[in-house]
Amino acid sequence: MDFSLTDDQCLIRDTIRQFMEAEVRPTIRARDREEKFASGELHKLGELGCCSMLLPESWGGQGGDTISYVLMLEEVARVDAAMAVALSVTNSLAVYAVFKYGSEAQKERHLSNLASGEMLGAFCLTEPQAGSDAAAIGTTATRHGSVYKLNGTKSWVTNGGESGLYVVFAKTDPSAGAKGASAFLVEPSFPGFRVARYEDKMGLRTSRSAEITFTDCEVPEANRLGEEGQGLKIALELLEGGRVGIAAQAVGIAQGAFEAAASYAKQRRAFGKTIGDFQAVQWMLADMQTEIEAARVLMYRAAWMRDTRAPRVGPYASRAKLYAGEMVNRVVSKAVQIHGSLGYSRESDVERMYRDARVITIYEGTSEIQRMIIARDLLSGSAPL
Ligand SMILES: Cc1cc2nc3c(=O)[nH]c(=O)nc-3n(C[C@H](O)[C@H](O)[C@H](O)COP(=O)(O)OP(=O)(O)OC[C@H]3O[C@@H](n4cnc5c(N)ncnc54)[C@H](O)[C@@H]3O)c2cc1C
Numbered sequence: 001m002d003f004s005l006t007d008d009q010c011l012i013r014d015t016i017r018q019f020m021e022a023e024v025r026p027t028i029r030a031r032d033r034e035e036k037f038a039s040g041e042l043h044k045l046g047e048l049g050c051c052s053m054l055l056p057e058s059w060g061g062q063g064g065d066t067i068s069y070v071l072m073l074e075e076v077a078r079v080d081a082a083m084a085v086a087l088s089v090t091n092s093l094a095v096y097a098v099f100k101y102g103s104e105a106q107k108e109r110h111l112s113n114l115a116s117g118e119m120l121g122a123f124c125l126t127e128p129q130a131g132s133d134a135a136a137i138g139t140t141a142t143r144h145g146s147v148y149k150l151n152g153t154k155s156w157v158t159n160g161g162e163s164g165l166y167v168v169f170a171k172t173d174p175s176a177g178a179k180g181a182s183a184f185l186v187e188p189s190f191p192g193f194r195v196a197r198y199e200d201k202m203g204l205r206t207s208r209s210a211e212i213t214f215t216d217c218e219v220p221e222a223n224r225l226g227e228e229g230q231g232l233k234i235a236l237e238l239l240e241g242g243r244v245g246i247a248a249q250a251v252g253i254a255q256g257a258f259e260a261a262a263s264y265a266k267q268r269r270a271f272g273k274t275i276g277d278f279q280a281v282q283w284m285l286a287d288m289q290t291e292i293e294a295a296r297v298l299m300y301r302a303a304w305m306r307d308t309r310a311p312r313v314g315p316y317a318s319r320a321k322l323y324a325g326e327m328v329n330r331v332v333s334k335a336v337q338i339h340g341s342l343g344y345s346r347e348s349d350v351e352r353m354y355r356d357a358r359v360i361t362i363y364e365g366t367s368e369i370q371r372m373i374i375a376r377d378l379l380s381g382s383a384p385l
Contacts, residue, residue, distance in 0.1 A: 005067070012068050015048065016075035024079050032352050035205045037162060038083050045076070045083070046117010051090050055099055059107060060115035066241075066303035070248035074296075077252025078259075081356035082207035084252060086120060088245035089158045093238050094121020097167045098185065101226045101234055106185060110165055119164030123242075124154035124186075124212060125235050132369050134169075134232060135178035139214060141170035146221045148172070148184065150192070150214040156363070160210020161195040164188065167238075168214070169231045181231030185223045192217030203355030240314040242364050243321035244306065247299040250324035250360045254292045257328075257335035257353045261285065264339055275338070284334045291331060295324040315377035322370035325360035332357045 005013070024041055031038065045051070053069040055061020062068075069091065077084035095114045098106055113119045130136040139152025150170050157166070166186040173180035186193060192215045199209040226234050262285055265276035275281050298320040305313045335350040336343035343350050361367040377383050 005071070009065075009068050009071055012064070013071045013075055016045075016050070016072050017078075019045065019048065020075055020079040024083065028080050029346070029349070029352070031206050032082075033346065037206055037208055038080065038086075039162065041080075042083060042086055042120065043117050045087065050076070050087055051117045051120070052095050052111075052115035053091055055095055055111065055115055059099060060112045061095070061099075066244060066306045067300060070244060070251075070299055070303050073245050073248035074252035074255065077249040078256040080206070081249060081253050081353070082204045084249040085204060085207050085246075086159055086162075088242065088249060089123055090114065090121040092242040092245045093123035094163075094165055094167055096241060097121075097123075097183070097225060097234065097238055098165075100237075101183070101230075102185070103222070105222065106225070110185065113164060120159045120162055122157050122159040122163035122166045123235075123238070124157050124166050124168040126156050127153055128155050128211075132366060134235060135181070137169060137171060137181060139168070139170040140174060141172050141182060141184060141219070143172070143221070148219045148221065148224070150184065150186070150217040150219055152214055153196070154212045154214075156199060157210045157212050158207060160208050160212055161198070162208050166193075166212070167225065168219075169235055170214075172228045172231075176229065178232050179229050181235075182228045183225040183231040183234045184219050185225055186214075186217065186219055190217055190219060201359075203352070203358055205355075239364055240317050241306065243317040243370075244299060244302045246360060246364045247295065247302065247317075247320035247324035250321075250328040250357070251292060251296050251299055253353050253357050253360075254288070254295070254324075254328040254331040257332045257350050257357075258285070258288045258292060260348070260350050260353075261288065261335040261338040264342075268340075281338055284338060288331045288334050291327045295320070295327045298323050312377060312383065315374050315383070318365070318370040318373040321360075321364065322367055322374070325367060325370075328357040328360055 049062040052061035053064040057063040073084050098110050127137050141148040141150050168184045168186045169181050171180045172182040194213045196211045196213045265281050268275045302316040302320040305316050332354045336354050339350050342348050
């Protein structure tokens, strides 16, 4: 077993770290306060290849492995978690969707714009009445000759209003349950597409989460992704990959919070010593770093399994996402504790990280859903116990 990174992987990590420190860290607190979407910064990361890490070079991507991809997301999230989710959705749920399930014409039309960072991608599965229970979506796609008309509402669409391509899931056969959904590539210029409003969130305040309505939204048949009825299968497969990215986002936020806490513990004085001299603070730091490492190893394992096409990647992606999501919430809470009142102030980075981390046990499948996936696999008979 070899835990070292390749030279290429180190180069990606170092390049992104340098970029985030120089171009993003100086403005992050102000942008969070102003809820300003980082379009310029994301565009520059797109130029560095961060929107198409897993896409083969022949389609304009980086042809990178999943380890490189999670290293990139970790470095972005270490400074700005909201930018990491924009990139995670674009890479895992939009670019990869078109590459894996798209026709040649769909790839020709969309991949180069997505790969270069010209446009971000979005993924529209959740609805006001259907989150964890994705088969319960009510958006319909009714065929009228060579077009489908989409009707319904999607909620919490990351990159909504900022994206050039929306992967939308709708029922083509509402009577067929989970097998009645299909996937579509929708462009915001299509008639009947509307960004209705933006969510007012606890954290990730510089990311966009939109409610989008489709009113007789005309989508050409050529924009259907995959076959009719394959929609939910496609969504769930994409989310397996997405969860490795969300684990990386969690590890990145936790690493950023740990570094801030360790640095503060070395400066802040109380009772004639630095607070890092107190065992209570040392033990918090030791637990934080140990848990971060544990999550990182689970995440690398899931990434490595994807790269080696190992069987049962899904439950391992769920383990990484479950553990990393719960770990980051413990770590950011300790980071706030170590900062004392400063940790409760918007003058500190850990206050923002505390808010940003909370969503990780919720989106791309809640912790409860991850446990369900892991347990189902363990009890299925195919998993070694
Ligand atoms: C910031 C943000 C960004 C998001 N981005 C996107 C996006 O880009 N695209 C998209 O499609 N969606 C997105 N989502 C939606 C997200 O994926 C859903 O919120 C998530 O899947 C949970 O669905 P829900 O909120 O409807 O909760 P519900 O499904 O209503 O769950 C409520 C509670 O019940 C529990 N529960 C539900 N079913 C079970 C069960 N069978 N067993 C045990 N417990 C259960 C859940 O774990 C949870 O605790 C985003 C959400 C947020 C907050």
